[in-house]
Amino acid sequence: MEIEQLHYFKIVATMQHMTRAAEVLSISQPALSKSISNIEHVLGVPLFDREGRSIYLNRFGQLFLQSVNIILDEYERIKEEFEDIIKPGSGEVSFGFIHTLGMEMVPELIATTSKIFPNMQFSLTQATSLNLLKRLEEGAIDLCLSQKIESKVIEIVTEELFVEELFVIVPNTHPLAKRKTIRLEEIKSEPFIAIKKGNSLRQLVDEFFLNEGIELNTTFAAEEMHTVAGFVSAGMGVSLIPNIKGLDDYKVKRLKVDPPCYRSVGVSWAKNRYLPPAAMEFKQYLVDYFQNRKNQTNES
Template sequence: MELRQLLYFVKVAQREHVTQAAEELHVAQSAVSRQIHQLEEELGVDLFIQKGRNVHLTAVGQLFCSRIETILKDLDRAVDEVHEFLDPELGEIRLGFPHSLGSHLIPSLVAEFRKRYPNVKFRFKQGMFPSLIRDVVSAEVDLAFISPFPESHEHVEGNLMLTEELVAIVPSAHPLAGEETIHLNQLKDEPFILFSEGYSLRPIVWKACIEAGFTPKIAFESEETDTIRGLVAAGMGVSILPEMALYETNHRLQPARVHIAAPKITRTIGLIHRSDDKLPLVAQSFRNFLLEYFKVHGDSRNEFK
């Protein structure tokens, strides 16, 4: 069994199409087919079944593929670690983060870090709380910013980086737009624009509304902070967003932001990594940089293991 056979096999499994896999691998289709056939002969099983122009993994093929993907990831990691050992400033950092941090915080941190290590590469992956946890545990990413910061977890550990205030946003012509602070129950009769189910900010806002004595009336749901901000600015309702999501843009429509005096609404943001695995040297350098950065600019005192 050769490494090339395994690489070809996984690519065909991912694409479910021999020709497309061959094109991506930059080899002839016949070469891919031959290697797959030899692999099947050696194993004594059919790994694929033909369905029209596509191929699909058999049951045993699915089992074999899951194992081989893990092996290939470990191999890639081993090669990366060798390169990082030779020069940790030339490595790649695989970083996960929620969408709400993508417009300002992540670009700012990466730009600051690259002033020190200009040759380091980044590979980003955005996701929601459950998927970010899975990505860290499965080694899809080295580090992940996550909100809310989990108090404990069997397979990850990390540091609380900062606690951020959430503020109300209303249309610029709204009667409360000129107020410096409000009580949340002043918005009880307003239509709310909230994040969709599964996004960590939604239960934070929902819980705050219940604490303020009302259930929010949902007018719209969205998966993007920019969309929520735009709908509020267009007069479609009100919302509650992190301050970090409200940095000025060039768009002419902007909502008014108003601080909430009671109940105080905050979210925690932490940095996590696998608890049972050593970070690549370049990722450890980035983690050390972040701990130093937030020690000066935020709160990184709390941690769990």
């Protein structure tokens, strides 16, 4: 039984005249009669009493009409709801991002987006890259902003948005604090304050040192960057992190690495999964937003 058949039934039930109903619906009377007969066959009861050319809705038809009105009303509501979802600049985007981007970048991004797309709604998730990967695999989020993530379950596409430099941070009282640049090998014997495993930055930092043949002396693994900065500020060790918001509030010195260390941050999504129009629109906005930032930086 299809929505169109229910609509046909409602018109016939309202007009109680097959010929006139067929004219209103712009179909032939035999086709309309067959549609009504098919409904009656499925339900197993007649819906109309027929007297010559006249038809009258019987008690089964009246009961069925009540249900049909509810179904058709709900169908129209759903259509309107999805029309709003797919309308340009509207709909909900489920968006995840790593912790370090939640301190400044993502709030500014969402605030700017809300001005351009006032009818776009966001469901935001802040998590480690590992947890973002799981949510992307499960289909719980449409997009995520993080370092490149790879899955053994689904194919993920990542488009790079920007690159940020990593710095060695040391306590202000450390002998190395007098320096402006440093090589990674110069801190190989230092106590190292790391980010916990499961974070893509931890994996990247480990790879930087591994490529230099350095085995880190990790004394503590923190949940997030400000804890790392706090431990370094207290003289508990050194670390390698991005220039996070508020880093200058700690008693640490930021040293450029020679050769420089960078991490790439991009927007990722599941390749073969449906991406709602709002998510597609927001994804393109992300690309344009960070390209404009890059252009402004280059000009200055």
